[in-house]
Amino acid sequence: MVVSHDPGTNPRPDAAASSAAPLPTSGTTPRTRVDGPVPAPRRLLDAAAGPLHPVARETLRAAVEVGWSDPDRLHTEGRRARALLDRAREVLASGLGVRPAEVSFLPSGPAALARAVDGVAYAARRRGARTVASAVEHSAVLVPGRARAAAADDATLLAEVPVDRWGRVELDAWREALAVPGTVVAALQSANGEVGTRQPLAEAYEPCAAHGIPLVVDAMASLGRDVVPTDWDVLVGDARSWGGPPLGVLVVREGVRWQWDRSRPDVEHGRADVTPWVPLALSAAEAWQQTSSTRSADARTTHALVDSIRAAAADVPDTEVVGDPDDRLPHVVTFSSLYVDGEAVVGAFDRAGFAVASGSACTSSTLEPSHVLAAMGALTHGNVRVTLPLPAVSPTVGEDVTAFTRALGPTVAGVRAELGAAAL
């Protein structure tokens, strides 16, 4: 109920949305039409980038009316926008267990992640320039890290620590990498957004603290869906993971040496170059509030649904379910099938009504397969990735998963047969 703090102009859409009458959810199209043929229902199993929580969508709409102004302006509209932005920051700070001054909004999660690493490295530039990261980190960590190493003609400036077959960082190698002199920043996910595996943050944080190396934790896949991490110096989130709009959240713990060389102290506590558009921050805070009350139940529900997908996929011949079966995000699962084209299997599921993603090469503009699957030694072709939506975003998620588990085997078999690989 973020917008409702401005009783003068707020139309209070969230009050209506919270009542018994369910809003149409953006994740589903109508199941039936009175005119024309009945279309196959769309089943949303790729919620990594949305859609918005229905109440957050209404808040966004309302906030566009009341919170559009530049919060740095001194007129009434500007001051109202500032008050709403402050309120959004308070909501998220409270949810993350931090102080509002530690929270900054950035244009996107990946931008916030790159900034998080930059700020730690810049603050420590007189002591060294070396980054330690797991091999399955987000490309917002690995790509700039490789570029810095290449620009300095020094491959040791980025240590990519290997992971085990579940995608969990090898802790001995992690400790060894942190002990190398000149290491100034460490980056590790709370959990991987492609395969779901959680990282051992408590164990990984110990050597960081012992060496005085700040740990940046990328929680872009887990915030709002899993327990909030506590073992970090800098935390990064993306409001999309909890049903909010695309908005980066950067949290720098008080006392951590962090500095950005292009900082403007008046903008987002010196951690961003642009003030966020206030409606996005309000919508993100609303989504957080809406989902926080149902988080445990949602996690239990989706964890069980993922279990059923894992079981169904494991029953498909020559199919490997990837990632840790239990110590994982509740809502993410991926599997790879031998002799299956990733693009073809995504297309086949799409024609059957299922929206799924893939980490295979040839499913996007790149010829390179997912670096996460590659680092785990997993099969990269024939990959299917499911990111379950929050039940509030897609109330049919349970029946959609049931339908998916039934369609899985025949769909994979069909794609294999097209390639003449059925009997291999």
Added chain:
Amino acid sequence: MSAVSPESPGSREGPASPEAVLDARGERCPLPVIRLARLVHERPDVGRVVLLATDPAAAHDVPAWCRMRGHHYVEARPHGDHTAYVVEVRPSTPAGAH
């Protein structure tokens, strides 16, 4: 492109396990691995396969296929614009086994 050419018999693995070279250069995933599996399926006498590929996914998928099918992944040898992946076939592996 289907240059399946039996070569000299493998000397260490026994006289009845010839080596085959499979040229999948220019083909994209999953075709190199499908052709590798088809060769092993149709030629049970072959004991060692050298797969030539340019697809970057082959670097991950050939070892993964070996692991899933119980074959032995020997090595990858870079050769300029392509890579030669060497696989030792374990003949007792039934199709569909993990």
